[in-house]
Amino acid sequence: MLILRDIRKSYRIGPTEVDVLKGVNLEVQQGELLSIMGPSGCGKSTLMNCIGLLDRPTSGSFMLDGVEVAYTNDDALSDIRNRRIGFVFQQYFLLSRLTALENVALPLVYRGDAGQDTTDRCMELLKRVGMEDRALHRPAELSGGQQQRVAIARALVGSPSIILADEPTGALDTQVGGEIMELFKTLNAEEGITVVIITHDPGIARQCKRVALMKDGGIVE
């Protein structure tokens, strides 16, 4: 469902061109639990931003569900992010003024959905991640692990094809990080949700069915 062919990304800093991704090839199948592992600064986040359509690769081909998507227009990219991709970030990235419930509902708002149906759906997802009794709390009133659970509910709410998680446990202690990993594994095992986890932690990577190693701007498995 996800096919990357020879993805390259370079940044121009002043006169010099820095190649971060030097021809990444990757295929992700439906229902996979994949981790992309590599040392800090090797370009994992850059790769994830390209897969997540937040950034455009300099060159290469990127097919999502059989459609070439890397070079479509901005509105179309927003739409694909909204419907087909769920993001989980290291810093959670919840909106501080909104309640947990409202944060979870955000992707649906940009889809033009609202009303009782969405509220029910969001509550259901909060329940799925074990946060239903904190639905009306704001992020500042939640612990890091709780915030990340809300963020996962938000990533799931739009029924995306794939969940992209960039260092989802990076800001959490080992125990809470382990719980978050358990949640990903359950979602993958019980509901067949495709998850790509980016990490520099071999302990996390080991828990995934498949591990892709990033090295020198490319992927070796």
Added chain:
Amino acid sequence: MILTSNLKEATRSLLASKQRTILALIGIVIGIGSVIAMVSVGRIVQDEALRQFKEMGTDILTIEKEFGGGLPDGGGGRPAAKSALKLDTIRAIASRCPAISNVAPSVRGTGEASFNGKKLERSGPMGVTASFLAINKLSIREGRFLSDLDEQSRFCVIGSQVAAELQKKGADRVVGSKIRIGDNLFTVIGVTSEVPQGGMRRFEPNEMIYLHITTSLRVFANAEISSITARVSPGYTNTAARDQVLAYFVSLGMGSAVRITSPEEIIAQMEKQMQMFTLLLGAIGSISLIVGGVGVMNVMLVSVTERRREIGIRRALGAKRGDIRGQFLIESVILSLIGGLVGIIFGVGASWLIAHFAQWQFTLSLGAILLGVGVSNAVGIFFGYYPARQASLLDPIVALKSD
């Protein structure tokens, strides 16, 4: 749905940074407030002027000597003397034109007036006929007005202001006092009631010394009838009356010697002038509105900078550029509308105060309120557009990485 959630979001974010919001609000309130106050005062002044004008009645025509309008028999001789309007000619208007019920010719005299050897400030002689009082909607406070039997007499009737001055200069009884104008002494036989200042009469009734017109024409050198006020008979339109009067003068061969104005024309002209005046006031108010608008823009720019991270998150979750732009635009429009509403209240309040102290009749102008709402909306969109566009053009990655 996006709209309702945007509205909710916008109010929340405005509430979240109260100080900044309030500062921007003050600017908008002052801006809209001054526009509303200016426009509304303009309207009040306009209404007031029209009201005073109409108080004299709109069923009157003004006939004036056209300067430079020659007469057909004007060969040699002095043109001024040739084009003079004769008293008999004027008196005949009422009988020759059925549409005119009454005429009141007047002569402005020159010459200093004095009482007991002391000069009377602010007074001017004017020759009138008995009909003058009624046509100009004036009334007598003391004594009596000049009558047609007072032709060539040395009687005068004075305005309330002149009467007050006489008393100040030592007159025990105003009626019976003698006023000197040039070489002639006039006995005061009556005083007119005080009329509010600033009416639309072409003279100041309270400061007049009225003589009989026949007396003025003899006493003052070069005096001539310059203005006639004519009351239109009931059942006739001003236009019909005007046509009859013009036909009368044409039959005398004096068609080009007079200019006839009906109140409609004067009202139309006044309204035009007043509109210009209101427009000018509005333009002055708009300057502070621009300052207020720049304040909104500033607040919005700061808000965009502070919320880059939020913008990035929303973009990652699927917000399109248009959604982000809409969110910030709604915020600035809400800000401006709230400021506008408060500004309208302040502006209307200010114009009420001004009207109160100037003793004008206050009128609430719906136009000014609609203008206020419209303008504040426009300010919100105009000054909010640039920051909103900046927000929408942020690169999602750059926005996410900022803090």
